[in-house]
Amino acid sequence: MNNKEFELSEDYIELIKLLKFLGIAETGGQAKLMVENGIVKVDGETESRKRRKVRSGMTVTVSDEYTIKIK
Helix, strand or coil: CEEEEECCCCCEEEHHHHHHHCCCCCCHHHHHHHHHCCCEEECCEECCCCCCEEECCCEEEECCCEEEEEC
């Protein structure tokens, strides 16, 4: 499992933008497919909203391969 931390510079970041920014998804389209296929969880719950606002204190998990702590 790859553990990552991401420090916000604003109030939130959209989920697909986070995946693309961290290089977990190569493109925005790939990030959308990851969410649509149900492999992305936010705080332990499968997330279906591509533009979910991810805020400080949340944890994003991608197919049990990546865990991202938002600061």
